[in-house]
Amino acid sequence: MSTSAIPRTAPREGGARTGAPVLEIRNLSVDYGYGSDPTHVLRQASLTLHRGEVLGLAGESGCGKSTLAYGATRLLPPPGLVTGGQVWFTDRDGTRSDILALDDAALRASRWRDMAIVFQGAMNSLNPVFRIGRQIADGILAHSPGMSRADATERAAAMLEMVGISPDRRRDFPHQLSGGMRQRVMIAMALSLDPQVLIMDEPTTALDVVMQRQIVEQIAELRERLGFAVIFITHDVSLLIEIADRIAIMYAGEVVEEAAAQDVYRRPRHPYTDALLHSFPPLRGPRRELGGIPGSPPDLARLPTGCPFRARCAFAFDACAHVVPELAETGVPGDAPFRRVACLRHDTRSVVEAGFDPQPLPEELARR
Amino acid sequence: MPAPSSVDPPALRVVGLQKHFPVRGLRSKKVVHAVDDVDLELHAGSVVALVGESGSGKSTVARLLARLMPATGGTIELHGRDVTGGGRRAFRRYVGRVQMIFQDPFGSLNPVHTVRYILTRSLRIHRGRLRGEALEEALAELLERVHLAPVERYVDKYPHELSGGQRQRVAIARALAADPEVLLADEPISMLDVSIRLGILNLLRDLRDRMGIAILYITHDIASARYFADRTMVMYAGRVVEVGDSESVTQDPRHPYTQLLVGSAPDPDDMSTRARGAHGEAPSLVSPPPGCRFNTRCPFATDLCREEVPELLDVGDGRAAACWGYSDRSDRPRLGSVLEAYGSRTSSPGEGAAS
Ligand SMILES: Nc1ncnc2c1ncn2[C@@H]1O[C@H](COP(=O)(O)OP(=O)(O)OP(=O)(O)O)[C@@H](O)[C@H]1O
Ligand SMILES: Nc1ncnc2c1ncn2[C@@H]1O[C@H](COP(=O)(O)OP(=O)(O)O)[C@@H](O)[C@H]1O
Ligand code: SF4
Ligand code: SF4
Ligand SMILES: [Mg+2]
Ligand SMILES: [Mg+2]
Numbered sequence: 001m002s003t004s005a006i007p008r009t010a011p012r013e014g015g016a017r018t019g020a021p022v023l024e025i026r027n028l029s030v031d032y033g034y035g036s037d038p039t040h041v042l043r044q045a046s047l048t049l050h051r052g053e054v055l056g057l058a059g060e061s062g063c064g065k066s067t068l069a070y071g072a073t074r075l076l077p078p079p080g081l082v083t084g085g086q087v088w089f090t091d092r093d094g095t096r097s098d099i100l101a102l103d104d105a106a107l108r109a110s111r112w113r114d115m116a117i118v119f120q121g122a123m124n125s126l127n128p129v130f131r132i133g134r135q136i137a138d139g140i141l142a143h144s145p146g147m148s149r150a151d152a153t154e155r156a157a158a159m160l161e162m163v164g165i166s167p168d169r170r171r172d173f174p175h176q177l178s179g180g181m182r183q184r185v186m187i188a189m190a191l192s193l194d195p196q197v198l199i200m201d202e203p204t205t206a207l208d209v210v211m212q213r214q215i216v217e218q219i220a221e222l223r224e225r226l227g228f229a230v231i232f233i234t235h236d237v238s239l240l241i242e243i244a245d246r247i248a249i250m251y252a253g254e255v256v257e258e259a260a261a262q263d264v265y266r267r268p269r270h271p272y273t274d275a276l277l278h279s280f281p282p283l284r285g286p287r288r289e290l291g292g293i294p295g296s297p298p299d300l301a302r303l304p305t306g307c308p309f310r311a312r313c314a315f316a317f318d319a320c321a322h323v324v325p326e327l328a329e330t331g332v333p334g335d336a337p338f339r340r341v342a343c344l345r346h347d348t349r350s351v352v353e354a355g356f357d358p359q360p361l362p363e364e365l366a367r368r
Numbered sequence: 369m370p371a372p373s374s375v376d377p378p379a380l381r382v383v384g385l386q387k388h389f390p391v392r393g394l395r396s397k398k399v400v401h402a403v404d405d406v407d408l409e410l411h412a413g414s415v416v417a418l419v420g421e422s423g424s425g426k427s428t429v430a431r432l433l434a435r436l437m438p439a440t441g442g443t444i445e446l447h448g449r450d451v452t453g454g455g456r457r458a459f460r461r462y463v464g465r466v467q468m469i470f471q472d473p474f475g476s477l478n479p480v481h482t483v484r485y486i487l488t489r490s491l492r493i494h495r496g497r498l499r500g501e502a503l504e505e506a507l508a509e510l511l512e513r514v515h516l517a518p519v520e521r522y523v524d525k526y527p528h529e530l531s532g533g534q535r536q537r538v539a540i541a542r543a544l545a546a547d548p549e550v551l552l553a554d555e556p557i558s559m560l561d562v563s564i565r566l567g568i569l570n571l572l573r574d575l576r577d578r579m580g581i582a583i584l585y586i587t588h589d590i591a592s593a594r595y596f597a598d599r600t601m602v603m604y605a606g607r608v609v610e611v612g613d614s615e616s617v618t619q620d621p622r623h624p625y626t627q628l629l630v631g632s633a634p635d636p637d638d639m640s641t642r643a644r645g646a647h648g649e650a651p652s653l654v655s656p657p658p659g660c661r662f663n664t665r666c667p668f669a670t671d672l673c674r675e676e677v678p679e680l681l682d683v684g685d686g687r688a689a690a691c692w693g694y695s696d697r698s699d700r701p702r703l704g705s706v707l708e709a710y711g712s713r714t715s716s717p718g719e720g721a722a723s
Contacts, residue, residue: 060561061532164647178649179422208421208588213632214646235562241636265636279563281595283618283635290595292566296531312563 021090022229023049023072023115023197028085030064030071039301042067042253044085046327049197054223054230056244056261058237058276060297064253065233066120069199073115074099074107089114092196113143116190120201120233123182126174133157133170136189143193159188163218180211184218191222199231204239216243238280241265249273252298252308255327258340267367269330269341271313274364307344315365319344319356326350332366377448378409379549379582380433380466386441387428391654401653402428404606406442407680410550410582415573417585417597417614419629421650425606426586430552433584434468435459464494467543471555473535477527483538484523487511490545510541514571533564540571551575554586569596590633594618602626605650605661608680612687622689625662627706646710660692667709668693670701 025047031038042064049055057065070076072087087099091114102110119125127135136156141147157167163184165177174182183203190198200219204212220243223230232244240247240261247264249257249272257270268274275293282288295312298304307325310316323344330339331346344351345365348358385406388399403425410416418426432439435451444451451462470476477486484507491498491506498506508519514537516522527535536556543551553572557565573596575581585597593600593614600614602623610623621627628646648665651657660678663669672692680688681695693703 060563180649209590209632209634210421210628210646211649213644217644236634237562238634238636242634276563279566281566281591282637283591283594283630283633285637287595287615290566291570293563294567296533296564297561 019053020051021048021088022051023047023090023231024086024088025049025068025072026086026088028068028071028087029083030067030076031081031083032067033079034081038079038081040083040253040303041080041300042071045250045253045255047248047255047258049229049231051196052223052227052229053245054232054243056240056247057231057233057250058235058240058247059250060235062297062300063250064300065250066201067253068250069117069201069231069233072099073117073199074102075117089197113193114195115197115199116193116195117199118183118186118190118201118203121206122186122201123179123206126182126185128174131171131173132165132177132185133160136160136185136192139189140192155192156188159192160185162191162222163188178211180207180215183207183215187215187219187222191226191228194226194228196228197231198228199233201233202235203232205234205236212239219243237264237276249276252303253300254308254342255340256309256325256342258327258338260336260339263336263339267332267335269332269335269339269346269365270343271315271345271365272309275312275314307342315345315359315362317344317356317359319351319354319359322356323350323354331361332368334368376411378411378445379447380408380410381445381448382406382408382433382442383445384442385429385432385439385444387425387432387437388440398654401606401656403432403439406603406608408433408584408601408608410584412549412582413576413580414599415576415583415585415597417587417593417600418603419587419590419593419600420603421588421629423650423653424603426588426603427554429603430468430554430584430586433550434466434552435462436468464546465548466550466552467546467548468552468554469536469539469543469556472559473532473539474527474559476539477535477542479527482524482526483511483516483530486538486542487545490542494546506545510544513544513575514538514541515567516541531564532560533567536560536568537571540568540575544575548581550582550584552584552586555588556585557592558587558589565592572596590618590629591635602629605656606653607661607690609662609691610687610689611680612683612685616685616687622683622687622694623662623691624666624668624693624703624706626689628665628710631707644707644710660690667706668701668703670699672697672699673701 025045027044027046028042029044030042032041033039045068059065071082076082082100088096089099090096133156136159137152140152140155157170160170161167165181165184204215234240244261247261248255249270251272257273264273268277278290279292281290293312298308304311306321306323310320325342325344325347327340327342328347330341345359345361351358385403387403389402391398391400406429418429420426431437446462446465487507487510488503491503511519511522516534516537557568560568572583576583587593597614600617601608602610604625610617610626617626618630621630651661651664657664659675660673663673678690678692680690683689683694693701
């Protein structure tokens, strides 16, 4: 049974089945700034994307969502530097390669064909002096040696039509389009080389909810048709619960929880996830008093010892100041086997090993 | 909850507010119809939310009310006195009573000044000759009122040393220095981190209750309007399309646009009643469609809708909707469920039939 707004993808003929990992990010670390004192913005972040699924990546501004996406695709602008980890990409034929270990030529070939990104704020980055059809065609040509311009132009028109922009607008300049249409152009461009992974960084944040829903539906429909997997980055957890199959929650440069969308919503295991879910006033249902989360996110250049959330956590105890929690199984018997959480309330062993008394799991973090 | 009562005269009242911006660079006499025919009352101790998509005219209404620019039509009354004329002194007095908070807590505070400077300057401007002890006291009181305590921790900081939420609190404190009766808050939380937004809304609500301030809360997030505002007004393409108590407007929207807006907002608790298959976008405000401005997207539009502008019509319980469907004209459109009307359509136009 599925309540997701996005229908599951049917197995693609001749392709791999839905469910096998297509992208495995392992212990990815990123620093910003050179010299003796770089900021460790991303610390050992791990994430798995399965073929054909929508993985939501949520967290507050500055927690490292974009950094994770750009680090994993080697698109990190300086002074960002990947300092560790692997990013395993599995092709349709089953060959695996570590994107971080590819040489430049192989990387160029892989990018956009295997993976495409719609950057945060991208709809404002279209070149104002070129017609949109031309911009898409140029993108196709740059990655398709041997293709004729006529073919690229035709493909560009087909892509625009696919995202709901009628072909007679392909000679429009970007300023003649609304924000929602410009965002569709970016999506058309990203999909034009038939990628297996589409990473979208805040694709709807600048749009109002009506347009947001139209774009989200469009992505769902295209995924259904083309079978790519999506990493959808946003700070809007409510949206993710609707559209994602699984959700990863980030806090201060780490993935702190990863689970099926409905599990995140109904059975959060991390105190931050739980608090975050109580930070949105509901549109329906009973009106209740809400408090938000006290304090504010930590400065990544001056992270506290132990758990980065502890200054704001209602369940912090003495071990939290000394032990860095790792992403591991939850402490709730019967949880889905692939669920992960980084919290010492779930990790009795690490607490004991460090010489502290373990604390019981509060009811809020163990809902069934 | 303090409900606006009819005996209690509004602190601020606008009637027929209009703002047409000239379109620059063209020799034509074209204008942007940013705001048309807006009526609005703000009562002491009560919050009115102004909700609508980007470009619908919300900020323009706020800027007109703050008198940051002149309206091209309509009247503004403070306690029943028309303020649209009046000299410099009257203008200064008005600005003291009606204060504005902006969306961007980063841009609205001067980065070269400390919190102390920012707030004492505002206190001096609005409260005259406060000096020494009295000034320090007023300063401490302001910071405490926006929950920036202990005062010593914040008073000598520069804006860049504060978090977004703390900056927005300083901006609110600066507005409070004037001891205003009306606060115009233009998207005060939309640039803040999700986890600290509620803290700011709760603070504003506290000010409403304890100081009896009238608040205009501008947002594109209709769920936050439900949480925070007593009454909600919905704008579409420069016009008010629906107004009523927040609970009714959000739970039982009457205007087709409000229905679309509510039905489009993500809501994990209720995924079955989502607006699907909606399409189209807001019309150009340079040449808005005649009649109802929503007629280009409305599934129920008729010729009447395309010819005559609907007034706000009484739909009961102190609510009103600007839709011909609620009139008693014989040629009125038959309204149905927006969600069903859109949902029954197949994919958006321009979409080739998938084989
Ligand atoms: N070029 C840079 N130099 C130094 N620090 C940077 C740079 N770019 C990003 N950072 C820092 O890295 C952290 C993570 O940034 P990132 O852009 O990944 O966040 P995000 O989660 O995508 O945030 P948002 O929701 O605002 O887009 C932040 O603390 C940010 O200030
Ligand atoms: N100074 C201005 N000159 C010309 N047009 C303007 C100006 N300010 C706003 N507008 C236009 O008025 C309309 C309403 O804008 P605004 O009030 O900012 O909307 P909102 O706050 O609801 O997003 C928009 O079409 C906008 O482009
Ligand atoms: S490790 Fe401790 S401080 Fe961190 S989230 Fe868990 S209980 Fe809270
Ligand atoms: S039915 Fe007519 S008047 Fe009512 S919203 Fe639709 S177009 Fe406007
Ligand atoms: Mg980002
Ligand atoms: Mg605005």
